Structure formats: C-alpha cells, structure tokens
Amino acid sequence: RLGDGDLYLHEMERLTAQPDVIVLSACETGSTQQQGREMLGMASVLLATGVSTVIASPWPIPDTAVTVETMVRLHEMLAQGSNGSEAVAALDVPGYGGLIGGAFMAFGA
Numbered sequence: 001r002l003g004d005g006d007l008y009l010h011e012m013e014r015l016t017a018q019p020d021v022i023v024l025s026a027c028e029t030g031s032t033q034q035q036g037r038e039m040l041g042m043a044s045v046l047l048a049t050g051v052s053t054v055i056a057s058p059w060p061i062p063d064t065a066v067t068v069e070t071m072v073r074l075h076e077m078l079a080q081g082s083n084g085s086e087a088v089a090a091l092d093v094p095g096y097g098g099l100i101g102g103a104f105m106a107f108g109a
Contacts, residue, residue, distance in 0.1 A: 009045050018050035021084050025071055030056030030105050043107040053084035053108040061103055070100045084108070 012018070024030065024042060032041035043054040055074065061067055070091055077087035084106040091104060 012049040021053045022046055022051050024056035027060045030058040047108050053106055055084050055088055055104055055106050057103045059103050066100050
C-alpha cells in the first residue's frame, strides 16, 4: 500500500523506468516460496521487472524503536549515495549487536 493506493507487482512491469532501489520494510518480504520448480518471492519478481536492488528481510522483524532507528539509518545512507549492499552492510544499531540490521538483505546488484 502506497500513499495513493495499492501497488500490485504486475503493475511494475508497465513502468517506463524502474526504481534503482526498493526497500521492503515489512516482515518476511525477502522470503521465497516454491512455485513448481522455481523459488519466487517479492524480491525476485521486482528484480525480474528491472529493479536493480531490493532490500528486504526474509525473517520476522520486531516492531520496536530499534527497528525504526535501523530503517531511518538505512534510508539516510541510501540518500547519501550508498548503494544497497553498502547500506545494509553498515546497519548496526549500537547496543543491539546488529540483530535488527543483520536481518535485512540486499538482493540484486
């Protein structure tokens, strides 16, 4: 759900320009399910539409202030020019041992 309504993955295929980075901050948005002989998930579908990097977590993430702080740091690093892999690798909230930051992965380039 976006500010102006729902966005369905099939609509991503119709975009004339794909975003370079998409951050999926909801729980388990980086997980995959077996569909026949393929493993499919939101990240793989978005990458197939031309998105360069998808940042998501394949695990449940607690809804805490630490998670909010982690997501703020992630978006700040991306805004400052870090690529998705650099931003995810740098996620470490002091005093939390990297548990929340380490739950996110960068898929793609």
